[in-house]
Amino acid sequence: MKAFTKHTGLVVAMDRANVDTDQIIPKQFLKRIERTGFGEFLFWDWAKLDDGSTDPEFELNRPEAAGASVLLARRNFGCGSSREHAPWALEDYGFRVIIAPSFADIFYNNCFKNGMLPIRLSEEMVDDLFARAAQHDSYQLTANLEDCTLSDAHSLSVSFEVEPFRQNCLLNGLDDIGLTLEHEDKITAYEAAHSK
C-alpha cells in the first residue's frame, strides 16, 4: 500500500452534498480489469457535455483547478456503490486528500487502502474552508498525518481525527493482508474450533 505522511496541494471546492460513487466513476468504466487508468474518467457525466466535449463550467475543469490534489466537498461524500474504482479514479487523477463533514463508510475505508487521506471536519469548519478557498487565489492546504493537523498559509491550523491503526498503516504504507497473515495461526485455530 502507498504511504502518506504529509501533503501540500491546491484545493478544489466542490459545493455538493451526497456525491455518490456512480458520479465519481460512472458504470461504463467499471468493465476494465486493471486498477489503473481510471483518472481520465473521473466525474465523467459531470465533466462532459452531451456532445462529448469538456464542460468548462464543471468544478474540476476550471483553469484555476488545474493540478488540484485536495478535494473539498459537502456531507456524505462517496455514498452508494462499494466500487473501489471511485478512489482509484480520484487517486489516479491526482487527489491525495479529501475533506468533507462526513463520508460513506465503504468509501472512507477504500481511501485508506489506496494511499489517500479522507479528513472529516465539522460542518462549520468545512464552511470556513469553502470561504477560504473562495477568498484566496490558488488556495492550498497542508495535511499532516503524523500530527493529524490541517493547515494553510493564512494562519489556519486545525486538528482532525484518524483511528490510530489506520494512521499507522497509512503512514507506513503497510500491506493489510501481510499484517493479517502475521496472525495466521489464530485464523487456523479459529477454523479448527468452529468446524462442525
Add this chain to the structure above:
Amino acid sequence: MPTAANPPRTLFEKLWDNHIVYAEEGRQTILYIDLHLVHEVTSAQAFEGLRLANRPVRCPAKTVATADHNIPTTDRSLPIVDVISKLQIDTLRNNCQQFDITHYDLNDPRQGIVHVIGPELGYTQPGMTIVCGDSHTSTHGAFGALAFGIGTSEVEHVLATQTLLQVKPQTLELRVDGTLRPGVTAKDLVLYLIGKITTDGGTGYCVEYTGEAIRALSMENRMTVCNMSIEGGARAGMIAPDETTFEYLRGRQFVPKDYESAVERWRQLPTDDNAKYDKSLKFQAADIAPQVTWGTNPGLVVSVNDCVPKPSDYSDATEQKTAASALEYMGLTGGERITDIQLDRVFIGSCTNARIEDLRAAADIARGHKVSEHVQAMIVPGSGLVKQQAEAEGLDRVFKEAGFDWREAGCSMCLAMNPDKLSPGERCASTSNRNFEGRQGKGGRTHLVSPAMAAAAAIAGHFVDIRDWK
C-alpha cells in the same frame, strides 16, 4: 442466558463476538468471514493481486461466484456483443477455475443476481458473516446474518485470509410497530425509513429492524428491507431469525445437513431482552403510504398522494441546494402531484425487488390490462430459478399479454452496465434501489417504487395510488 458475567447482547453483538479471530487494543479486529460472494465487476483486480503476491485463496469452499452486473438479459445462446463486458465475464470464469471456486455461469439455471441466489440456494444462513464486493450485500442480513459490502482491496483480503480487518460499528434499532396498511409493501416501508433518517442517518451503524411490522414480513420482503440499508448509510441491516426464516431455508440445497440442530443454534441469536442499542428510533406502520422518490437520492421520497417538494420547503442551505439540483436533473419544478407524473419506461427487477413474490405482486396488477402506449416496460427476474418458477406459474404469459418485455436474469437496468438503459430525459418507474443521476443511463430519470406501483404505473402511463387500483 444473560447473567451478570454475560450481559444481555444484541443480535449484532453476538455475531461480532462469535467471529473475532483476534482483537487487540489500538488495532482493527480480525473478523472471520463465513461466506464470500464474488461477481465480475469488483473481483478481477483482487484475483490479480493474489497472483502478483503469489498467494492462494484460503478457503475456496467458502467462496461462491456468479456474473450478474454486466451480462445481457436477452437470449443467452447468442455471443456477448460488448467485448469489454465479455472480457470481464471470461476473466471471472478463468479466475474461478484457477482458484477452484464454485461459479454459476451464464448457462446455469441457478445463475442470477448474487444477492438473489445466495439465499435461494441456501448459502445464506443465520449467524453467518457474509461479504461481497457490492454494497447491497446488506440484503443477506434478513436472515440474521452480519452481511456487508466491501471494496476490492478487501475482496483480496478475504480471498487471501478468509478474514477482514474491521472497526466495530455502533448499533441502531429501527423499530416499526403495528401493521402495514393494505397496498403498502416492504419497499414502501424501507423508502419511508430512509426518507426519515436520510441517506446518511445510518452511517457508522449496523441497523437491526425490529417490531411487529417487521416480524410480519415474509423472507423475501425482509430481504427488500435489508437490501436498502445501505441507502440509509448503514453498511449492514439485519432482522433476527425466527420461524419464518427457518421455514424459508428448510430443504434448500446448501443448508446444513443436520438442519434441526442448526435451527436450535440459530434460536440463540436474537437480541436478548434488555440488551441496549446505541440508538433506537420508533415508527408506526400505519403512518406509511405507498412511496415514490422524486429526486436523485433514495432519501428524497414522498407518499404517492403527496406533491413533489420545493427547495423552499427545506430550511438547511445544503438541503435546499441538493433539492434544487435534484429537481433540475429530474425535469421537475416542485409542487407537481406525484400522480400527474408521466412515464416513458418501467423497470421491474434488481436485487431489491425481482424475487418471485415481487413478480407475483406485479402480475396481480398487470393481469388483464395493457401497458400504456407511451410506456416501454420490462421485467427482469432476479435469477434463473425465479424465472423458471414464474414461468411455471404462468406469470410470464400474464406479463407478455399485457405488453411487458420478459427477460433473462441479471442486474440489467438497475445500473445499466449492459445494453438495458434509459436515454437522456427518459423517465422511469423502477423497483431498484438507486435513483442517482445517470444510474439507469446518462440523463435518465429514475423514480423508485414497489413492484405493484411500478406495474400500475406501466398500465396507467403515470403514477397511481395502488390503494385505488381496481
